[in-house]
Amino acid sequence: MAHILVVEDEPEMQRGLRDNLEFEGYSVLVIGDGKKALEMIRSKKFDLILLDVMLPGISGFDICKTVRMEGMTSPIIMLTAKGEEVDKILGLEFGADDYITKPFSLRELIARIKAVLRRTPAEKPASKGKIIVGLLEADLESYTATKKGKPVALTSKDFDIIRYFWNHQQQVISRDDLLKHVWGYDESISSRTVDNFIVKLRKNIEKDPSSPKHIITIHGTGYKFIP
Numbered sequence: 001m002a003h004i005l006v007v008e009d010e011p012e013m014q015r016g017l018r019d020n021l022e023f024e025g026y027s028v029l030v031i032g033d034g035k036k037a038l039e040m041i042r043s044k045k046f047d048l049i050l051l052d053v054m055l056p057g058i059s060g061f062d063i064c065k066t067v068r069m070e071g072m073t074s075p076i077i078m079l080t081a082k083g084e085e086v087d088k089i090l091g092l093e094f095g096a097d098d099y100i101t102k103p104f105s106l107r108e109l110i111a112r113i114k115a116v117l118r119r120t121p122a123e124k125p126a127s128k129g130k131i132i133v134g135l136l137e138a139d140l141e142s143y144t145a146t147k148k149g150k151p152v153a154l155t156s157k158d159f160d161i162i163r164y165f166w167n168h169q170q171q172v173i174s175r176d177d178l179l180k181h182v183w184g185y186d187e188s189i190s191s192r193t194v195d196n197f198i199v200k201l202r203k204n205i206e207k208d209p210s211s212p213k214h215i216i217t218i219h220g221t222g223y224k225f226i227p
């Protein structure tokens with residue numbers, strides 16, 4: 001079942017979208033405030049986001065631009081008002097996958113949703129075994145890894161971090177999450193240690209560690225992993 005986030009502030013639209021999408025078998029979460037929507041998108045992965053442009057707090061465009069810059073890859077369909085031609089173009093430039101102009105027929109919207117969901121590649125399995133991230137090929141079972149075909153020395157902690165990232169793709173992961181789940185609250189470990197491990201992993205994963213594409217820094221919070 002696909003999880004859809006609806007970001008829309010008009011109560012009637014909220015109700016109509018929720019009822020119809022649930023009827024189609026989707027799981028639906030509705031949020032009416034831009035800032036809350038941004039927080040939700042950062043903390044949870046959705047299969048699709050329907051994003052209204054005019055919202056209290058932050059506009060739909062700013063949300064779209066921000067989450068794309070942070071590496072969020074879930075598809076976004078913008079809900080634009082009639083006549084917002086410029087906005088349509090901007091929405092696509094900011095990384096939206098599609099737009100639909102209000103007032104729209106629900107039938108058309110559902111057709112667009114199905115089309116966008118079909119285009120989205122299936123998620124890679126979050127599991128054990130061999131994974132490839134950037135330049136690194138890691139075997140999470142045998143704890144061996146190669147970079148561009150040559151063996152690299154990684155510690156078991158490195159593998160634990162990679163596994164945690166792999167199982168929490170596209171989510172914001174705080175340093176505390178890593179400390180808790182990888183180190184198990186060892187009090188001798190500081191968040192500075194986490195950063196050092198990340199620096200090392202980036203050197204093994206990223207083509208250009210100074211401009212990471214896989215382990216993205218989310219300022220003030222932690223990281224986001226994009227395989």
Ligand code: CA
Nearest residue numbers: 009052054055
């Ligand atoms: Ca609105």
